Amino acid sequence: MNRPSPRPQPRIPTPGAAPRERLRVLFAAAEAYPLAKVGGLADVAGSLPLALARLGHDVRLIMPLYAAVDRARFRVRDTGRSFALPLRGGQETARIYEASLDGGVPAYLLENQRLYGRPQVYGEADDLERFLFFGQAVVEAPQQLGWAPQVLHCHDWHAAPALPILHRRRSQAPERYPWASLLTIHNLAYQGPFDDRFASEAGLREYLPEGAIGGSLHSFLGLGIYYADQVSTVSETYAREILTSEYGYGLEPVLQQRRRDLSGIVNGLGEGDFPAQDPHLVAKYDAKSLSQKAVNKAALQRRVGLPPDPHIPLLGMVGRLVEQKGADLLAEALEPLLSRAQVQLVVLGTGQKPYEEALADLARRYPRQAAVQLVFDASLASLIYGGADLFLMPSRYEPCGLGQMIAMRYGTVPVVRRTGGLADTVADCHQGSERGTGFVFVQYTAKALLGALGRALAAFQDQGAWRRLQLRGMEGDYSWEASARKYEVVYRRALERASLS
Numbered sequence: 001m002n003r004p005s006p007r008p009q010p011r012i013p014t015p016g017a018a019p020r021e022r023l024r025v026l027f028a029a030a031e032a033y034p035l036a037k038v039g040g041l042a043d044v045a046g047s048l049p050l051a052l053a054r055l056g057h058d059v060r061l062i063m064p065l066y067a068a069v070d071r072a073r074f075r076v077r078d079t080g081r082s083f084a085l086p087l088r089g090g091q092e093t094a095r096i097y098e099a100s101l102d103g104g105v106p107a108y109l110l111e112n113q114r115l116y117g118r119p120q121v122y123g124e125a126d127d128l129e130r131f132l133f134f135g136q137a138v139v140e141a142p143q144q145l146g147w148a149p150q151v152l153h154c155h156d157w158h159a160a161p162a163l164p165i166l167h168r169r170r171s172q173a174p175e176r177y178p179w180a181s182l183l184t185i186h187n188l189a190y191q192g193p194f195d196d197r198f199a200s201e202a203g204l205r206e207y208l209p210e211g212a213i214g215g216s217l218h219s220f221l222g223l224g225i226y227y228a229d230q231v232s233t234v235s236e237t238y239a240r241e242i243l244t245s246e247y248g249y250g251l252e253p254v255l256q257q258r259r260r261d262l263s264g265i266v267n268g269l270g271e272g273d274f275p276a277q278d279p280h281l282v283a284k285y286d287a288k289s290l291s292q293k294a295v296n297k298a299a300l301q302r303r304v305g306l307p308p309d310p311h312i313p314l315l316g317m318v319g320r321l322v323e324q325k326g327a328d329l330l331a332e333a334l335e336p337l338l339s340r341a342q343v344q345l346v347v348l349g350t351g352q353k354p355y356e357e358a359l360a361d362l363a364r365r366y367p368r369q370a371a372v373q374l375v376f377d378a379s380l381a382s383l384i385y386g387g388a389d390l391f392l393m394p395s396r397y398e399p400c401g402l403g404q405m406i407a408m409r410y411g412t413v414p415v416v417r418r419t420g421g422l423a424d425t426v427a428d429c430h431q432g433s434e435r436g437t438g439f440v441f442v443q444y445t446a447k448a449l450l451g452a453l454g455r456a457l458a459a460f461q462d463q464g465a466w467r468r469l470q471l472r473g474m475e476g477d478y479s480w481e482a483s484a485r486k487y488e489v490v491y492r493r494a495l496e497r498a499s500l501s
């Protein structure tokens with residue numbers, strides 16, 4: 001994989017450039033922690049609204065009410081408001097519920113038993129229809145609630161149908177829909193594609209523009225990119241990468257067209273993500289008590305059945321075992337690593353069968369060096385962040401990535417590929433240098449990954465320098481505040497572009 005050259009330059013927001021004013025923002029997302037969580041989107045939709053609320057904005061969240069949402073825990077109550085909307089020749093009703101979340105951000109939950117009364121968030125055969133309805137309902141709900149946003153902030157393809165609909169309504173009745181819009185892309189590979197038949201049945205044909213761009217817009221995400229006032233992604237590097245055919249997944253033409261309205265803002269970490277507060281660690285620690293990390297390392301080795309040894313470098317990986325995360329690269333690179341070097345490895349995650357099998361096979365053949373746990377286990381994940389020496393994230397592409405930031409906060413040194421948010425958050429530590437927070441490689445090859453691992457293992461031998469490297473990572477600012485201020489700037493741009501301010 002070669003990096004694109006020359007690199008296109010999207011506009012990067014400058015924080016602090018806009019005058020402060022309390023904004024009303026509606027967050028529309030298919031998942032938000034702690035109500036429902038599948039992936040990193042839930043972390044963002046759960047914590048960015050809180051950070052914006054702390055800056056003084058009136059931020060509210062809207063999401064479907066899945067059967068998996070714990071109604072008792074979040075005190076989910078009926079607002080008594082409901083509305084009906086046409087859906088593919090029929091009609092569906094949404095009833096609005098409200099939940100209470102910590103931090104005072106109101107969450108509106110849309111109830112429709114047929115569409116959302118199931119445990120799964122995604123992965124249903126009728127996902128297109130479920131989220132088409134969600135997008136329509138997002139535009140309708142504020143009319144019922146007597147509270148309207150100034151900015152509608154949609155996340156990923158599931159909320160994107162709201163954007164063409166809002167655009168149309170706003171041009172027909174600007175006084176009723178004076179809202180600007182922002183679409184944030186968390187992963188361009190998931191687009192919600194539809195065919196001509198669905199477009200006709202769903203009434204989406206009228207939104208498809210003429211010409212070449214129109215041909216590539218047969219997806220909810222594509223329409224969202226075309227119609228949103230502003231578009232953002234979750235790192236500056238990913239915002240540049242998605243303009244290329246290598247990373248654009250076919251949407252690079254419409255992204256190119258919108259490049260003046262495209263920006264990249266890196267995610268932050270939640271306030272609870274500190275090793276001094278993590279209840280799953282055997283020994284809590286911070287920069288001043290970093291030696292306690294050894295206690296977690298011993299506990300991790302015991303828990304996964306590896307020989308306890310404080311001196312052997314321990315590599316950890318937590319994440320989905322899919323190509324995006326570099327699972328194919330790992331499967332290829334780990335065998336030569338384990339056979340040649342004195343290292344231990346712990347992998348935690350589930351994913352595509354061939355990668356699960358390759359890694360499980362490795363653990364069978366190197367039982368004293370490798371442990372592979374093909375499950376999702378939050379407490380073991382914490383122990384890996386807290387107990388490992390190195391954290392692997394060799395992603396093929398990574399819009400932002402949270403694991404590398406958690407690892408750095410925990411004093412666990414990341415080994416990452418230079419892509420997306422990994423490029424923006426991890427600085428390479430060159431040999432003998434007292435700068436950098438991890439080990440970065442460029443080419444998507446097992447050889448390049450092994451090269452970075454070789455440098456990391458050599459650096460591990462100098463424990464004094466290693467400790468300073470750990471501390472540089474731990475001192476980094478991964479809070480949401482700086483990012484929330486950049487979103488303020490993008491909201492203002494959206495309002496300007498919609499000429500509503």
Ligand code: GLC
Nearest residue numbers: 040041186234398399400401
């Ligand atoms: C997606 C991306 C990941 C990002 C997350 C939150 O899961 O794959 O890189 O961190 O969204 O934005």
